[in-house]
Amino acid sequence: MGTLIKQEFYKLFHKTGTWIAIGIMVGLQIAFAIIRMANPDLFTLGDLVTSDFMGGGLVIFLAVAATASIVAQEFQFGTMKQLLYRKYYRSQVFVSKVITMVLYLVFLQVIATAVTVVLSVTTGKYDWLKVVGKHANWETYSISVIGFFLVSLLLLSVVLLLSTLLKSNAAAVATGIVGYFLMYIASGILIALIAKWEFVKWSPFTFLMVGSQLSSESVSKVTQLSTPVMVIGSLAYTALFTVIAYLSFRKRSV
Amino acid sequence: MSTVLTVDHLDKSFGSKQVLHGVDFFVEEGHVAGLVGPNGAGKSTIMKAILGLIPVNGGGVEITGQKVSITSHQALRKVGALIEYPGIYPFLTGQQHLELFADKHNKAANIKEIVDALGMGTYINRKAKLYSLGMKQKLGIAQALVNQPKLVILDEPMNGLDPQAVKDLRDIIRKMAANGTSFLISSHILSELEKVADDVLILNHGHIVRETGMAELAHDGGVTYEITTGNLDQAKAALATANVAFTQNGMNLVIKDNEEVGTLNQALYALVQHGVAITAVDQKTRDLEASFLDMVQKDKKEA
Numbered sequence: 356m357g358t359l360i361k362q363e364f365y366k367l368f369h370k371t372g373t374w375i376a377i378g379i380m381v382g383l384q385i386a387f388a389i390i391r392m393a394n395p396d397l398f399t400l401g402d403l404v405t406s407d408f409m410g411g412g413l414v415i416f417l418a419v420a421a422t423a424s425i426v427a428q429e430f431q432f433g434t435m436k437q438l439l440y441r442k443y444y445r446s447q448v449f450v451s452k453v454i455t456m457v458l459y460l461v462f463l464q465v466i467a468t469a470v471t472v473v474l475s476v477t478t479g480k481y482d483w484l485k486v487v488g489k490h491a492n493w494e495t496y497s498i499s500v501i502g503f504f505l506v507s508l509l510l511l512s513v514v515l516l517l518s519t520l521l522k523s524n525a526a527a528v529a530t531g532i533v534g535y536f537l538m539y540i541a542s543g544i545l546i547a548l549i550a551k552w553e554f555v556k557w558s559p560f561t562f563l564m565v566g567s568q569l570s571s572e573s574v575s576k577v578t579q580l581s582t583p584v585m586v587i588g589s590l591a592y593t594a595l596f597t598v599i600a601y602l603s604f605r606k607r608s609v
Numbered sequence: 610m611s612t613v614l615t616v617d618h619l620d621k622s623f624g625s626k627q628v629l630h631g632v633d634f635f636v637e638e639g640h641v642a643g644l645v646g647p648n649g650a651g652k653s654t655i656m657k658a659i660l661g662l663i664p665v666n667g668g669g670v671e672i673t674g675q676k677v678s679i680t681s682h683q684a685l686r687k688v689g690a691l692i693e694y695p696g697i698y699p700f701l702t703g704q705q706h707l708e709l710f711a712d713k714h715n716k717a718a719n720i721k722e723i724v725d726a727l728g729m730g731t732y733i734n735r736k737a738k739l740y741s742l743g744m745k746q747k748l749g750i751a752q753a754l755v756n757q758p759k760l761v762i763l764d765e766p767m768n769g770l771d772p773q774a775v776k777d778l779r780d781i782i783r784k785m786a787a788n789g790t791s792f793l794i795s796s797h798i799l800s801e802l803e804k805v806a807d808d809v810l811i812l813n814h815g816h817i818v819r820e821t822g823m824a825e826l827a828h829d830g831g832v833t834y835e836i837t838t839g840n841l842d843q844a845k846a847a848l849a850t851a852n853v854a855f856t857q858n859g860m861n862l863v864i865k866d867n868e869e870v871g872t873l874n875q876a877l878y879a880l881v882q883h884g885v886a887i888t889a890v891d892q893k894t895r896d897l898e899a900s901f902l903d904m905v906q907k908d909k910k911e912a
Contacts, residue, residue, distance in 0.1 A: 365709055370700045434696030437710065437752065440660035442686045445679075609662050 359443060359451035360458075367421065367459065376417050377463070381470055384408035388474040400479040404492070405499055407467040408474055414463045415507050416532065422456045422514045423531035426604060428524045435609045449601050453515070460507055464500060495570070502566030505589045509562060510535060512596035519603040538563060546577055556580055559596075562589040611638050613673055613760050613791040614659065620667035621654055621815075628654050629815045631668065636760070636791045636808070641782060643802040643823070644795040645901055646812030652795040655812070656692055656762050659793070661685060672760055689758035691766060695749025699738030703729060703748050706737060712756045723751045726781050728774065742769035750778065754785070761785070763794045767801055779805050803897040811904045818904050826900050833893045834873050835861040839886030851879035861891075 367373055387408045391398050407414070429435040438448050475481035483493040490498070514531040521527040542560040549556045556579045565585045568574040575581060580588065614636040621629040628651045636642045646652050657663045659670050661677045670677045675684035698706065707720045724733050727747045732740070737748065746769045753761055767775050775798075782792055782805050796802045802809075809826055811819040819826075838844040841860055848855050848862065853876045856863045864876050873890075880887055 362709055365705075366698060366701070369705060428698075429696075432696055432698055433694060434698060436660075436662060436690075436692050437696045439662055440685060440688070440690050440692070442682050444682055609657075 356447060356451055356454075359447060360454055363425070363451055363455035364458075367425075367455065373421070376413075376420070377466060380410050380413040380417065380463070380467065383413060384410040384467070384470045384474060388478040392478050400475065400481050401487075401492070404471055404475050404481055404496060407471045410467040410470065411503060414460070414467050415503075415510065415535070417463055418456065418460045418507060418511060419514050419531045419535050420528050421459055422511045423518045423527040424524045425452045425456060426515065426518045427521050427527035430607065431524045435607075439609060445605050446601070449604050453597060456511055456515070457508070460504070460511065464504070468500065499566065499570050502569035505569075505586065506563055506566045508593045509559070509565075509589050509596075510538065512593045512600065513538065513559075516596050516600040516603065519600050519607065549577070549579055553579065557588075559592045561585075562592055565589045610640075611673075612636070613638050613640075614793065615671040616655065616659065616668070617671070618668035619655065619658055619665055619670070621651075621658060621663070621665050627666075627815065629658070629665075632812075632815070632817055633668075634810050634817055634820050636793055638759075638791055639786050639789045640807045641786050641792040641794065641805055642808045642810060643806035643897075644793060644810045644812060645797075645799060645802065645897070646795075647905060650812045651815040652812060653693055653764055656690070656764050656793070656795065659762060660688070660690055660692065662692075687756075687759040688762065689753035689756060689760075690762040690764075691749045691753045692762070692764045694768075695745050695752070697737045697740070697745050697748065700736065702736055703733040703740070703744075703751075706748055707733075707751060707755050710752050710755065719755050719757060723755050727751055727777055743771060743774060746770055747774060754781065757785075757790070759790060761790060761792045763792065765796055766794060767796055767798045775801055799897045799901060809897065811901055813905050818907075819900075823897070826897065832866045834864045834866060834876075835889075835891040835893060836864060836876065836880070836887060837861050837889040837891075838880065839888060843883065844880055844885045847879045847883035847885055848876055850883070851875060853879060863893075 384407065387398070387403060391400065391403060403409070406412070429438060439445060472483075475483070481492070483491070483496075485492050487495070514534060517530050517534060518527040521530060538560065542563045545555055545558055545560045546564065549561065555561070561578050561580065562585060564574055564578050565588075568578060568582055568585050572582065575585075578585060612635045616632055616634050619629050619632040620627065632651070632655060634642070644652050644655065654663070658665050659672075659677065661670075661679050661682050664679045672684040672688060675681075677684045701709065704720070704724075707724070708716070711720055724730055727750065729744070729747055729751065732744060737745065740748065746766070750763070750766055753763065766778060770778065779801070782794075786792060786807075794802065794806065803823065806823050808820070808822055810817055835858060836844070837860065841862075844862055845855075845857075853864065853872060855876070862876075864872055866873055877887065877890075
């Protein structure tokens with residue numbers, strides 16, 4: 356399994372696009388830090404830190420793009436046979452790809468966080484230890500990162516499922532990114548329906564709010580679910596979509 | 610000599626269409642087996658089944674005594690393969706492809722050896738998206754051979770290769786086979802397969818219609834001799850007088866050898882006795898193509 360994961364990272368980090376995208380993310384974070392220095396009234400430093408100097412949005416985009424292509428590219432390039440005729444099984448190949456994507460998400464978040472920390476203390480005087488409300492700033496940031504992570508995992512499991520159904524890399528990436536927006540739009544609509552039909556709260560779209568609810572308990576009035584249930588539910592849906600993705604992957608002919 | 614690959618009564622259907630019917634053969638250690646058959650005969654399906662890529666409906670595959678199936682891949686540890694077409698990541702160089710798939714043990718040396726043997730040195734550090742068809746094919750072959758496997762499965766390996774590359778590949782196969790590696794190779798270029806294979810399996814409509822050694826196949830139907838003489842009419846008369854059966858091919862007389870009565874000796878003796886000048890005697894054996902076409906034709910008639 357270790358060899359398979361290493362091979363997945365080898366492929367990922369030998370794509371020029373991977374490094375360009377990371378460069379763009381860091382560049383965007385630096386650009387927003389400079390914009391704030393020039394116009395301090397435009398954003399508060401606290402808001403920029405919470406959003407990783409706007410890099411947080413790009414983390415999920417990059418992860419969606421990488422997840423969409425990690426399976427589809429093997430079918431497009433005809434390399435799936437090479438992965439499967441060795442001593443490894445389909446399940447191992449699939450799991451190695453899932454683990455690679457989770458680690459890649461962590462890697463991107465670590466970069467975004469590191470740049471955020473550096474920018475927050477160099478371009479402003481952000482006090483990470485200052486207590487605002489119930490939590491210190493670093494605790495609030497950590498909770499938002501955990502929430503972001505849970506939402507990202509749920510989204511990536513759906514994208515992975517879509518990518519096992521598509522043969523073209525580009526189609527999988529486009530579907531993943533479009534799906535990302537559609538899920539948020541659908542989530543907004545369905546949340547509005549929960550007030551009318553309570554059972555709707557159990558739809559996977561509700562669990563996209565887990566990040567918001569972790570940061571603010573008041574969101575539970577909208578979702579009508581407690582925070583622990585939201586956390587467990589989002590992980591359960593992530594597992595469910597991943598299993599369906601595996602079943603779809605297993606059935607694909609090579 | 611031990612058996613490396615055993616294919617035992619393999620059946621495979623796609624939907625209601627049965628494509629393999631009890632396919633049965635084996636490949637011995639250090640042997641090169643050629644798998645030939647018309648398009649759609651089931652060659653690639655057999656190879657995919659051997660590699661545990663597709664489920665089968667009956668029968669089984671063993672490599673060095675270990676079973677292989679879609680859920681049992683341990684025996685594939687020492688197998689290299691190129692099936693249908695080479696899978697290439699366009700964003701990697703040839704060298705990076707080999708580094709990706711090479712085992713840790715002797716990695717650099719193994720990569721260098723196969724790159725040199727296939728003459729890929731001048732472009733190995735270029736991105737694979739810039740490769741021609743032949744370069745991609747060589748890279749696919751290099752990936753199959755880089756880990757010095759015990760069994761190599763090659764599906765149409767000569768596709769897109771220039772004559773020098775075909776010769777290089779032939780030399781590599783012969784060298785590896787001499788060191789104990791077994792090969793199962795399918796190819797439409799029968800003249801090339803003939804030069805490298807020890808055994809031949811002729812497949813038609815999912816059945817093995819003939820499994821034999823290449824030498825035996827060449828002698829199927831006996832050996833013929835073409836005799837060129839200085840005077841065709843005089844030669845024909847001499848053979849007729851001596852009761853030697855012959856046919857004519859252009860300006861040559863064709864004698865079918867029959868060791869029991871020494872037909873060639875009789876013919877040559879008759880020609881010399883009648884003072885006919887013999888300018889050339891050419892031994893002709895049947896080639897793989899002729900045997901293959903005969904088998905397929907015979908199978909068609911029987912069906």
